[in-house]
Amino acid sequence: MKKLLLQCIPLFLLLTTALEVFPQQNKVIINQLAGRLNTYTDSLALASVYLKTSKDVYESQEDLWFKAYVLDSQYHNLFSIDKTLYVRLVKAGKDSVVWEEKYPITQGVVSGHIYLGQSLPEGDYYLSAYSAHSFYQNQSYFHALKMIKFIKETRSLLKEKPARIPGDANLPQDIQFSILPEGGQLVSGITNTVAFKAVDKNGKPVVVSGELLQENLPVTTFKSIHAGMGSFYFKPVPGANYQVRLIRPKSDRLYPLAAIHDKGVILHLAKNKKDSLIFNIVQSAGSAKRPVYLRVQVRGRIQAVAAAMLGDSLKITIPTADAPQGIAEVTLFDQEMRPLAERLVYLNPDNALNITASLSREVYKTREKISLKIRTSDKNGKPVQASIGVNVYDKLYHNPEDAKDILTHYYLSTQLKGRIYDPAYYFDAGNKDRNEALDLLLLTQGWRCYLWNEDELKEFKNRKQVLTDSTKGRLIAVDVKKNKPKIQMLMVFSTDEREKRSLFTDSIGRFALAPGDFVKGRWSYLKHFDVGKAEYMVAVEDQFKEIGNVSKNILFEYPVGEKATAEKENDIPPGRISMGAINLNEVKVVAKKQNVFRDKYMGHLDSLAKLEGNTDFVYPNSNWLNVPSGANGTKPIEGQKYTIWVGATPPTKAPFSFGTGDFKEIIYHYPKFTEEELLKKFNLTRIKGYYEKREFYQPNYDKESDPLPDYRNTLLWAPVMITDKNGEATLNFFCSDINSNFIGTVEGVGSNGLLGKKEFYFNVIK
Template structure:
């Protein structure tokens, strides 16, 4: 990929000079090509999970939509066809659900059933593809936390009784650009948190040679910064007002070097100051800007003491960009992150046809999507309308916070949605503090991070699956013929595939074959000449590999902002007069099914015919002592071996969300309707005007309901919107 932008202005103060355009063009392309090649060692998918709600009860359906987007451009990825999903208990780490889902055009509309036997508590819904999770990845972000409770009024309230909460645990200092250089004014950022990672507001003083010379305080979420010209010959300490007995050393001061500082930034451009403390000679330096692994601009400067570089931001997409100062040998010597175009997003406007509704009344929801220039956008959206009791409004995970922040920076980010709310007038300054502290050398697309990744292919999830056919000749004088594999589901009138094997008798099982076994299994049977015996060896190790490698990798989920909970606002379940209560319910255990798959059940009935009658040496038919006995039932393993079959689980079948209509009265309308999710529609696509309209009906539950819409535009823009409405009792 070539350099995207090279229209830069270099200002000179004191002594700086320009380099010829021919030289700078060739050097700029060389720098850009080297980095782009580095970022293309791996192709990444970035997965976001949207769920219909945050709190579930047992025997409910968990509906989810998976966005599998290209990590470079945030457009739907078509690299993979298989999404591996697990639901894991956070306390026990026990997997209670694991299935494979088919990816269609970069999306999955999936479903998980929560059984009655599940333990109550917090769970993690995880999703992976072969291009989203590697053996040598340092962390992963593609998951969502949910809570499973006995009853909604018994759900766990926010807060903690940890005695170490609100006690300073970590105070860290971060020089802008990476290092403090003696004699050059620097921004020194800082961050204060408790043991749980919750930010703390602190204030303090900078001491030079035991004399207080500067006061500072936090500005947002435990973060702040101050500017000072440090000198290596002096001794510096920091003391906080909250604990004057403890002192903190500042980072090491380098005697010589160069610094990088952001002077100003707006929607159109960013201006940087580059300075050095050695004036004896002129050095050639380069300033590179890259975002998500793509270089967008490179500037060259002949630097004697200090100069300014203006970088246009017109062609750079929203999100984090890394600005790196390189020396004449193209080695990084200073770097910092900036956030570009926070207003460049998908704007989702929603309109309800009324401000409040009655139970079982129809609702019309109009949706209009446009970009920052008010141009309509064709977008793929997911919609959920749910009783507010089942939503955690303080959960900071949204499609924007996930793609623009959480998956770009290492570590758990506190209240990331603050930075996307235009009502927060200081959000640009707060973003700058976040990137100066948490983003300090922790950007996932940084050169250091990309260098740490091997060029080798370290995929964990095989897509497609690979198998091999082993052939054994019955006769020594005959060589087995080249085998092939029959793939079918065992369901009548279903498709059948015939797979060829290569010279080593290997074959591939792809997503088209896995579709045969939706909500069931597919069967593989080797076929060759009658004079040879064939066996198939194929194993799907996806889940075992994921569980093995994820234990050694950090999982980062945004930290929820602490809020006071009004317990009175959480009402219990509604109970209706029409509900009939039973005095007693007797449950009887059903006889367990011998087989999960119907096809194996049919094979079991055929197995008794396969074994012929036997007469032993004493002329006793089917002698129990000398003849093989016909079994009433056979195990799966016995049946598969008997018919020379290999069984593989297919994709989990797609299910449709049930939403009743009450326009025409039917006998079914007399039954209570206790849906707390009124509508789950993960497949909304706006038209060329960016519009869509959805209709659905209220249930018998009245109270406050929440509407959540998230999605991605065909141009890679992301957006999220919420609104609330009230449902009142009809009678």
């Protein structure tokens, strides 16, 4: 076997000097293989969003605190382009949206909260977040999705849960058994590596063992190693028929192998070392020598391109010490740049943001002060300044079934297609077989499964960006025959009217509200100043509606439930409104069967409308309402009793006579206006801005004493912190009156794109 040790040259292009082809031609092909991928990625501004919540399980009338990282999807640095995060909370199984709000992004970080009201049904929910450069049509990998459990009472968490045995063999026989050859194909006459994966109908792994049959005779046996996955080796005989039979769980079904090729090339990973990858490349006996090219790329970034002459076999060693952590796509090409074989490999799992979280001890008393010391460094122990978030909560509110974290999200979920069972397993240093298990995970993904392959990257150029940071609108003339100016002016202002500015449309009435227009309150108002007799309508886009439309047609990592029927398209732009009547759903507080305006400014408009638009009057020195010659009377009072005329012929002047059937007494109420009527009356349009920020409450028992019970189950929520130049930070917080086991998590992003996570635990006793 010919051995080649490749050395790096500029631009991470690797070129062997022992080639039996024209060097210049070889350089051209290498540059083309690298440049072809760079063409798709160099100008790609693609963000990836990750969500972290203060805990996993919430109760009624609690705040759900969350943090979002918006990172560059290739380099994992904080993404500063996007300014608005769109957040939704959806009920699982019903696909019903219970929360939709916008939050400002500050240098790639968002901190916010969601109030979970008492009327919210119990069950599972999915919290999702989207930014302008993370959400495109027909793709679902770069926006965030987090599973949330909502309960009414804590006692449901205290019930003993049955032990869950991953991969229990006592399952129905409807097992999905996949067989995937390394490199993408089976070739006769060569030893092939074959991976397999067994799951049940719900996608849960199944522990299996079985045998490979050649013409119904056993050739080799195998068993799963991790999460229903495993592998075996065999050398196919030309023309033979191969099938797999499962022994455990016992099944009469036979699973055929993929087609076996008489001629071809095998790409086999011999070793994945800390600083290099060693590949064996073998082609069918009798095949002519030919040049081959091995390309290694991580998230669309070329790490190496190697060229060599392939005879019967070839060994290639590729240095990887300077490559980033993550999944690498290794593709073998021929001289025509056609892919011959492909394999996924995980690089540099130790190249991470190392986080230490130190407590003075493991047991504390209720209301005792805790000091947490945090340090962030690289793999060599050198300090790294990092953006981190910290949360501490009662372990009772932890959901072990949702092991998603910053590492699994950015290194696995956003890189591979399909669901991944227990992704945290592959990043737990306590699992000694995690690297072997991770390699099996990548082997069982199939051909072209990597999100960053060329086919996927080509499509990004044609994919429409769904969201923008700004909110677009348009003034539309109701009667186009009437004279109207080409440019109109609007006034945009906050609810307290302290922040206001002029907003001009273009020649066809279009305008846009930038993120800066939403920083002074949850609502912004637009007032249109009519010119002459021209009448206008206002169309305002609803970007949440666009999110809903796209989300119905793409596959999420978590199942979102039944898909609702899409609304029929029409000629009216999304969010079109008549002047002042907007189609956003405002939350109302219901009491005594009357709608009460939650927004103070709307309540102010309601009061003005009742005073200015009310023509009712009370005749002087009487309780008659709206009788002749009483126009100079006083205004009626809400809730007072008055007399009104109900006879057939209303009097036209006073004094007048009346019979017993000509009048009746009523309790007076002012006219009731809907929000749409109020907005129209005052020539206003209301647009939802950023959701208002709240501070997480933390007591300081060093400075204050509180005789009331302290039942906080979340002791610390510090979502936005930056370690100093020494990579250090210190946090102080206090225990509550709950004696329980607590779990803490520190997650962060280093200035060099390193990602890290650390958990710590302690007990609180009385």
